[in-house]
Amino acid sequence: MQKIEELMYKRASEMLESGEVDRVIAWKKGETCYDVSPATFTKDNLEGFVYDAFCGANLSKYLVEESKKGGKILVFLKPCDTYSFNQLLSEHRIKRENVYVIGIECQGKIDANKLQKKGIDGILSVEEKGDKLTVKTLYGDKEIAFEEALSVKCETCKSKEFAVSDETIVLNEMRDNREKRFEAVERLEKMTEEERYAFWQAELSKCIRCNACRNVCPACTCTHCVFDNDKSGIAGKANADSFEEKLFHIIRSYHVAGRCTDCGECSRVCPQNIPLHLINRKYIKDMNEFYGEYQAGAAVTALNPIVDFTKEDVEAATVVGGKK
Amino acid sequence: MIKIKVSLLDDLYKKIAETYPLYLPVEVAGEVNYGKYNSDSKVRLDVLKTVKSPKDAFFPQSENLVKFKVDGQKIEVIDVREEAKPFVVMGVRACDYKAFDVLDRVFLVDPLDTYYQTKREAGIVITAACGRPDETCFCTVFGIDPTDPKGDVTTWLVDGYLYWRANTAKGEELTKAVSSLAEETDGKAVDKQKEEVKKILKKLPNADIKPEVFDENMLDLFHDKKWQKLSEACLGCGTCTFVCPTCQCFDIKEFITNDGVNRFRCWDSCMYKDFTKTAGGQPRPTQMQRFRQRFMHKLVYYPKNNGGLYSCVGCGRCVKKCPQHLNIVKVIKAFGGDDNE
Numbered sequence: 334m335q336k337i338e339e340l341m342y343k344r345a346s347e348m349l350e351s352g353e354v355d356r357v358i359a360w361k362k363g364e365t366c367y368d369v370s371p372a373t374f375t376k377d378n379l380e381g382f383v384y385d386a387f388c389g390a391n392l393s394k395y396l397v398e399e400s401k402k403g404g405k406i407l408v409f410l411k412p413c414d415t416y417s418f419n420q421l422l423s424e425h426r427i428k429r430e431n432v433y434v435i436g437i438e439c440q441g442k443i444d445a446n447k448l449q450k451k452g453i454d455g456i457l458s459v460e461e462k463g464d465k466l467t468v469k470t471l472y473g474d475k476e477i478a479f480e481e482a483l484s485v486k487c488e489t490c491k492s493k494e495f496a497v498s499d500e501t502i503v504l505n506e507m508r509d510n511r512e513k514r515f516e517a518v519e520r521l522e523k524m525t526e527e528e529r530y531a532f533w534q535a536e537l538s539k540c541i542r543c544n545a546c547r548n549v550c551p552a553c554t555c556t557h558c559v560f561d562n563d564k565s566g567i568a569g570k571a572n573a574d575s576f577e578e579k580l581f582h583i584i585r586s587y588h589v590a591g592r593c594t595d596c597g598e599c600s601r602v603c604p605q606n607i608p609l610h611l612i613n614r615k616y617i618k619d620m621n622e623f624y625g626e627y628q629a630g631a632a633v634t635a636l637n638p639i640v641d642f643t644k645e646d647v648e649a650a651t652v653v654g655g656k657k
Numbered sequence: 658m659i660k661i662k663v664s665l666l667d668d669l670y671k672k673i674a675e676t677y678p679l680y681l682p683v684e685v686a687g688e689v690n691y692g693k694y695n696s697d698s699k700v701r702l703d704v705l706k707t708v709k710s711p712k713d714a715f716f717p718q719s720e721n722l723v724k725f726k727v728d729g730q731k732i733e734v735i736d737v738r739e740e741a742k743p744f745v746v747m748g749v750r751a752c753d754y755k756a757f758d759v760l761d762r763v764f765l766v767d768p769l770d771t772y773y774q775t776k777r778e779a780g781i782v783i784t785a786a787c788g789r790p791d792e793t794c795f796c797t798v799f800g801i802d803p804t805d806p807k808g809d810v811t812t813w814l815v816d817g818y819l820y821w822r823a824n825t826a827k828g829e830e831l832t833k834a835v836s837s838l839a840e841e842t843d844g845k846a847v848d849k850q851k852e853e854v855k856k857i858l859k860k861l862p863n864a865d866i867k868p869e870v871f872d873e874n875m876l877d878l879f880h881d882k883k884w885q886k887l888s889e890a891c892l893g894c895g896t897c898t899f900v901c902p903t904c905q906c907f908d909i910k911e912f913i914t915n916d917g918v919n920r921f922r923c924w925d926s927c928m929y930k931d932f933t934k935t936a937g938g939q940p941r942p943t944q945m946q947r948f949r950q951r952f953m954h955k956l957v958y959y960p961k962n963n964g965g966l967y968s969c970v971g972c973g974r975c976v977k978k979c980p981q982h983l984n985i986v987k988v989i990k991a992f993g994g995d996d997n998e
Contacts, residue, residue: 364990365792365862368982371890390981395890446977450687454705455792457862471792471857535686541709541718543926545894545980561931570908571719571923602980604896605688605708 337438338384340502341409344435348407349376354433355404358395360388366459367445371395384409386461389442389484391598393417393427394551400428408432411439412507413486415496416594416630417551422497423633424592426554436498438507444484446606451481486597486610489514496631514595517608518615537579539605542571546582546599546609552589559584586612591620591639594630623647658847659832659839660818666702669819670694672835673745677781680714681747682707691746702748702814705791706974710753710902714746715776716760718899719923722772722909726917733917738772741779745831748785751806752796752972756902757782759959759968763905781827784808788815788850793973795863795986801970803858804851815846863976863986867994868967871956878957879949883991888948890981895926897984898951900974906932927951952988 341359348354361372362383369387391414399406410418415436421427445456448468455471466482468475491514493507521529547553547560559565560581569581586593586609595617599609620627620638624646627638661669673679674694683692684699691711692698724735757777764773784806787794796803805811809828813820820842823832832839858864871878898904908925911918925932927950933940941947959968975984989995 363982363987368976368987370982372886373889390890454789455857457792471790471860539686539688539690539708541895541899543895543899544929545892545896548892548894549980561929570910570925570929602892602894602896604900604978605690607686 335385336504337502338382340504341384341435341437342379342382344500344502345374345379345382345407348433349374349379353405354407356399356406358392358399358406358408360384360390360392360409366456373399384437386440386443386459386479387445389444389486389601391417391549391551391596393421394549394554396427396432397421397554400431404431406432407435409435409437410495410498411437411442412493412495413439413490413594413596415498416492416628417596418630419496419633420592420594420630421551421554423630423635423637424554434498436495436501436503438503438505439493440505440507441479441487441490442484443479443482443487444601447482447484448477451477453477484597485600485606485608489516491595491628497633515614515618517611518618521611521615533579536607537582539607540582541605542569542581543604545602545604547585549598549602550585550589551594551596551598552592553585582609582612586616589613590616591627591637592629593617594628623652658820658822658842658844659836660820660842661835661839663814663817663819665838666700666819669835669838670698670700670747671696672838673747673831676834678742678744679747680711680744691748702785702819705787705789706750706972706977708974708978709900710756710972710974711746711749712753712756712760712902714744714780715757715773716764716905716907719921720772721919721921723920724914724917725920728916738775741775743779743781745781745783747783747812749782749806749808750785750787750972751801751803752794752970753902754782754784754806754808755796755799755801755970756972759903759963759966759970760905762963762966781810781831782808783810783812783828783831786811786813786847786850786854788813788854790854790857790861791973791977792862793976794858794861794971795866795973796971797858797861797864798866798868799967799969799971804854813847813850815850818842818846820844820847863971863973865995866986866989868956868969868989870989870992870994872960872965875953875957875961878992879953881992884949885945887983887988887991888945891928891944891948891983892980893928893930893944893947894980895924895928896978896980897975898926898928899924900978902970902972902974903955903968927954948983952985955985956989 345357357374360369360383361381363370367387371390371392392408393414422429453468453475457469460467464479466477466479490509491511493509560568562568593613595614597610624638679694680691682689682701682704684701688708689701689704690707690709721737724737726733764770787803809825811822823829906925907922909922911920928947941950955968960966969985976986
């Protein structure tokens with residue numbers, strides 16, 4: 334990744350220098366190895382510019398506000414991020430003419446929380462050596478396979494193709510894990526209704542209504558969310574009872590159905606590690622099976638399976654059977 | 658000091674739960690948070706940090722305040738407060754225990770918050786010393802000793818035993834209730850653990866940050882240009898505020914029930930767009946202003962009102978949990994409070 338970072342830095346400096354772009358949206362290094370934040374860089378100030386295995390954050394959504402500010406922006410997008418970008422273009426949320434997209438190589442991103450879950454705590458630094466990670470900790474050096482530390486969203490990486498880009502920086506072949514994409518959904522489908530209810534009950538009972546999933550989601554771009562709107566009748570700052578958090582997540586998932594590109598940011602940011610992406614991934618699987626393969630954000634289009642229909646479409650209830 | 662074999666901990670929890678509702682770190686769907694003990698609970702005293710802090714025990718995320726029963730023109734006001742019965746909160750870390758002090762100075766001053774007071778007085782707190790600090794920890798910056806927290810009882814988990822020391826009359830009473838499971842000890846193993854942990858504390862990457870950089874020049878700090886840059890990636894979610902043991906802001910809301918109105922309060926977040934919104938509008942219309950409010954409150958306004966006590970206890974939850982890695986350590990360092998520079 335070091336080489337990729339150097340090439341990215343070079344392009345960012347060149348484009349800022351020549352005036353082709355006014356700002357660069359990329360990642361900035363913080364205090365610890367996993368402390369990486371999205372940031373805007375300008376000419377003469379590329380301090381902290383970084384691209385490493387911790388740059389999991391999807392930068393597409395920042396363009397909604399940034400592209401309105403005027404001036405030209407260079408953004409670096411990983412393959413999965415490009416789908417979100419396209420979807421936002423389809424929804425007229427980003428001014429395309431103001432953005433220059435460089436697609437960048439991604440070999441999967443790792444997650445510090447995952448390291449902790451695997452018993453590695455007191456993390457001071459992480460070094461990549463081939464397919465292994467050496468983690469320096471307060472309690473000595475630990476080794477772990479890169480694969481083991483993959484962020485949940487990368488465990489089932491759906492694609493290493495760029496849905497959109499003006500140029501790309503790719504040196505090595507990128508691998509995806511698309512064959513694993515629906516494994517977890519299939520496991521849930523095989524459960525009995527009671528088991529599935531218990532699974533979601535336990536997962537969603539952890540929700541603290543911090544709204545991180547909603548605020549990070551590139552498909553959630555309403556300027557005034559119904560859950561923040563006192564006039565909507567369903568505004569809620571906290572879960573008044575155990576049913577409310579389910580209501581929030583189900584309504585949100587329905588609202589982004591057909592537009593969710595499965596970027597996995599919802600699960601990446603959840604402080605309680607609720608596998609929120611599985612809700613929409615189930616819808617994606619159903620849409621694929623009932624109406625034919627569809628990937629939101631693969632192209633800029635006005636139509637998605639939820640707002641488009643043909644006379645041949647199946648009635649979902651006749652396929653899965655209604656509850657008697 | 659007494660000690661209890663780790664293999665007898667289930668008996669200990671049962672014993673306490675016979676007399677008191679018991680809240681302690683339990684694992685649900687892979688994450689550890691405070692929960693009420695029952696025989697099926699997967700207790701995780703070994704986990705350093707629960708996702709949410711134990712502040713829920715005294716200041717729940719949502720809490721009913723009063724109910725109004727409406728019958729035609731008649732409105733009946735129903736006080737939903739119950740008489741407080743003693744309960745036990747176990748496994749509280751030194752940082753989280755110090756956070757109760759921060760909350761007390763908000764809720765136990767005039768006007769007295771009786772909802773909080775009732776629970777605070779009824780609560781018996783068993784603290785847990787830290788045996789394995791994390792890189793995100795920086796409680797020592799605020800003068801906290803994680804190897805010897807206070808509380809009604811202090812416990813240490815060392816070499817297959819839970820060491821137990823009563824600190825107060827309430828603690829003594831609890832000790833009597835569990836004494837059948839315990840054996841006497843000289844506590845040397847505890848001293849050894851304390852020494853080892855203290856060596857680690859010195860190596861913590863954030864052990865030398867200086868929040869004192871926020872002690873002077875309030876207006877200069879307020880108008881500093883750095884806030885813009887520091888907050889630019891902020892999603893405006895409430896993660897930092899909801900995992901924080903000292904955040905104390907709440908909103909009062911109502912919902913309509915079949916026969917009346919239920920008025921409740923719930924945690925609010927200064928990161929939210931509608932925070933402290935009034936008929937006149939939102940006093941902090943930009944995310945930068947809201948972000949600044951959080952840190953100015955913790956490092957400037959609160960200490961100014963409370964004899965210099967910061968309303969951060971260095972638990973490090975925000976350091977680990979912010980989706981975009983913006984946190985109080987970064988803010989303090991950005992304003993020059995980094996001893997390593």
